[in-house]
Amino acid sequence: MLKELREIVQRVTASSDLDEAMSELVRKTRSAMQVDCCSIYLRRDLEQAYLLAATDGLALEAVGHAKIPLGEGIVGLIGEKEELINLADAQHHPKFKYLPEAHEDAFKSFLGAPIIHQRKTFGVLVVQQKEVRLFEEGEESFLVTLASQLATVIAHAEAKGNLKSPNWHGVLRGLAGSPGIAIGKAWVWRPRVELSQVTARKGDDPALQHARFDKVLVQVEEELDSMALRFKESQASESVAVFEVYQYILKDPVFIGLIREEIERGWIAGSAVKRVCEKQVAQFSTMSDPYLRERAADIRDLGQRLLTRLIHEDEGPLTPEEPIILVADEISATLIAEIPRGKLKGIVSAKGSINSHAAILARAMGIPAVMGIDHSFELLEDRTLIVDGYSGELLVEPIKSVLREYRRLMAEEAQMDELFATVRQERSQTLDGVSVSLLLNAGLSADTDIAMNDAADGVGLFRTEIPFMMRDRFPSELEQAANYRRVLTSYQGKPVCMRTLDVGGDKQLPYFPIVEENPFLGWRGIRLTLDHPEIFLVQLKAMLRASEGLDNLSVMLPMVGNLDEVRAARRLLDRAWREVSAETAAHQGTIRYPSLGVMIEVPSLLYQLPELAPLVDFWSVGTNDLTQYLLAVDRNNGRVADIYDAMHPAVLRALQQIIDAARRYAKPVSICGELAGDPVGVLVLMAMGYRRFSMNNSNIMRIKYVVRQSRTDELQKVLQEALSHQHTGAFKGVFGRYLEERGLGGLMRAGR
Ligand code: PEP
Ligand code: MG
16 A cells, blocks of 8 residues: 555645645545545635535535535544544444435445644545445554645645735745844745756766766765655655655666766766656656656656756856845755845745754844745745744735835834944943943854954854855865954954854755764764864864964864763864974964863753863853753754743753853853843843853844843842743743833834
């Protein structure tokens, strides 16, 4: 049955028309499960009923007419209980409701599964049989799998159906990724290239074309491996077989040989792929064996994957003519970094969540973003959008009065920004005279944010990974040193804390792919660099070399979970320092030994603070990962975004514990996670006793303003009051009121 299941899922998900997809599904399911009837009932809220939407087995005339009121019949019961029901003889069930127009008298056994997407019930999928019998376990899971796939198709079709109408205007809901409002036209980024879109052309260097082809071949193999892994984890493990077929084709010497022959004939790599794939697709499409016919789709898809890689490799930077709202299925930090700053007004991403690195980068750049809008986006192209980065809403083709209102809010925001800018040169000091340091998180964007920010007291976190991600090999020591030197020089006389390479998790190097089932729990940060001392040493030496004569460098280690990692890193830092110092001595230079700190972001460190204290010079709390790991909530996963909460009572307790320990062991401590740049977050942290905060460029001024409007003695009382509430909403509400009372409510929502 697995083969059938896979085939049905593929067909249904590939169909562009919902009615067609549903008819196909009921027909194929009836035959695959060898039952007498398969039907789909869709929930219609307006009519308060389930409507028969497709059937193979009941009277076709009843489709679109026969209705079962919500809460009635077995279909209603399934919808209500949101669970599968398996009955040997449904007609004897007290809830049974006979649908005369559907002619279902003959059917006795009944198996129904709810069709649910993101907690919303769209309908019920039912199979029935004349014979009295209980359905087997295998049949139950077959139906549940189909229902879950159908749910996604229906959800997308619903959104698409709405968008299809050119006059449709409405609101799509996602997650607030980066605050602010943006109004503009959608620019949909499509990573896939169709075979038919490419014009075949010849080149003059077959050796180069072979090399390009070899490179993408490896990349696509790896891409398929990691997709297969993802599918293995999910319910749809059957779909792994699809990727195995692809892998098989990719390793087929005949297929690969044909492409190479075309390259030898002078075609450039992409054109060779196009020519071979199109020929093969045409051949397979005419075959009478349905299995072989199916291979045409596999080859087309595979060819497009190869082409996409080849074409994007050739592409120059992305330069839209007018400033746009970037809309894409998945937005990576590198994609954002590729678009020139002035051309990017807002960001909308189907995948990702509030603490994906793409969202962090958007916040750093001050670009409003909405994440996790689970829709297919082609139909948004060129439509007018409003991105509300406070509420996480995306307004499509808003009506005039709504546009006017948002423009007014934007004007108010601009006024607020002007107000915040007035404190640029002022000290970051509370009304009761307590000084706090406001430092910059830099490095995520391509230009590394090194533009001198005189409002900041230094750099609290320089993320070094982006320069590694934006190229096709590890940067050399000299390249790195030049980059680090620019940053250290820009902040001469102010501290700069550089974090060693933190790749893994959601930050992948294109030339060093890591395929893991659980990347955030895997080979990431210090774990990877300690396993590769050659990479780590080069980076440390580059940092040290860059600091010569400036003496403002400190080094920080990411993802530390145990003390041996710190000891090993310290030994490597000693060695790097000795070697660079020896070289520098040759020209009478000296390199100051930098202070060494760790990020506190893996919860195991919370229980080792006394032992950690003597090993390092400072701590910096990475609340993004600390929250993710303490709560076991993926910071990138939109589905669990509502339970990712940096102000969860457990996180608050951990933060209090860290500041208490820092005081006890006289360890300088700062916060460099996103919480530090959050107006409520910073108040909470100040109330706990934190005095050093590192945040993105666009937050520095507003946080300085907030600091200058607050008093630490008041904040301590506010914290006590807030802690008396069990729920995060109420906890934040108490601090929210504090902001409102000072005229700063606009920091939490659109407008003033
Ligand atoms: C953090 O985890 O809080 C942090 C600052 O590091 P990153 O977001 O780069 O993982
Ligand atoms: Mg982190």
